Amino acid sequence: MTELPRDRMDQVLKRFELIETQMAAGPDAETYVKLASEYSELQEVAAKIRELKQAEGELADLTAMLNDASTDREMRELAEADLETVEERLETLSAEMQLLLLPKDEADEKNAILEIRAGTGGDEAALFAGDLFRMYERYAADRGWRVEVVSTSEGEAGGYKEIIATVSGRGVFSRLKFESGVHRVQRVPATEAQGRIHTSAATVAVLPEAEEIDVEIRNEDIRIDTMRASGAGGQHVNTTDSAVRITHIPSGIVVVQAEKSQHQNRARAMQILRSRLFDMQRMKAADERSEARRLQVGSGDRSERIRTYNFPQGRVTDHRINLTLYKLDRVIEGELDELIDALIADHQSRLLAETGMDG
Secondary structure (H helix, E strand, C coil), rough: CCCCCCCHHHHHHHHHHHHHHHCCCCCCCHHHHHHHHHHHHHHHHHHHHHHHHHHHHHHHHHHEEEEEEEHHHHHHHHHHHHHHHHHHHHHHHHHHHHHHCCCCCCCCCCCCCEEECCCCCHHHHHHHHHHHHHHHHHHHHHHCCCCEEEEEEECCCCCCEEEEEECCCCCHHHHHHHHCEEEEEEECCCCCCCCEEEEEEEEEEEEEEECCCCCCCCCCHHEEECCCCCCCCCCCEEEEEEEEEEEEECCCCEECCCCCCCCHHHHHHHHHHHHHHHHHHHHHHHHHCCCCHHHCCCCCCCCCCCEEEECCCCEEECCCCEECCCCHHHHHCCHHHHHHHHHHHHHHHHHHHHHCCCC
């Protein structure tokens, strides 16, 4: 059985018990809210530590009984049967404990900003970007998340040259963060008379939606330009300077919003800028922690080809974990859990290896 970090487990339990005592003492409202927040964070881990300790106590009692020469045959048989059950339970609890003690990604519970851009492949790439967006939209609907389109640039034959949306709900970023990278499609376009297979691509970026407290943006670091939004023509053409372009001077990040309301455009552009800066800070911190981390799943490298959707063969392949599923029709309809669960499991096993808890 894997060696668990006992000191850390004892510290967590001690802290949890102290919070329980402090909450029972009836502190003021502000203190109570802070304590309750930490209590809910530690509750699951503390419960698992207690369960593990109880199982270890049972194991010690059973082992002592079996080592005692005076134990009669009937009791010994019962103890041997119980011992097997307790050992299995300890194995399971130990594995669960490992995962609970892994370093947490603070962004996991955040909402996400989903950006999809057509890559190489012209009209077909824009159509594929549209397919990807609908795939994520259906996946979000199945999980009870809310998707709100922030801005779009439509393709000439349909689909999107670019689409940006917010995805809100419980644990959104933790599930979608491994989707960042280049997605490639192989299929026969509807316009292809010869029936030849074309390859095109789209880039997906999933950013944790940053709060104002996550990133400080100083007024002197940004330049805001307003531009005339291009209307559709005719007497009702929008003639106000409603499009907004925000340039973050230190990083060179530029965000453009061109919907109808200038006020809304400014707020949306700031939201996207904040999230891109937050994402940049997270990537930099990850690189500093470990050079090898960039090679890992979920490194966020937008230029990495991560997945291929092959329509003639009905297969989808995730290149990072060498997983191929022959259910492309269902994946493109939003059935992503099998892929996402496999990516999360791979990520966790890498973290276990990194923290020396992989046995």
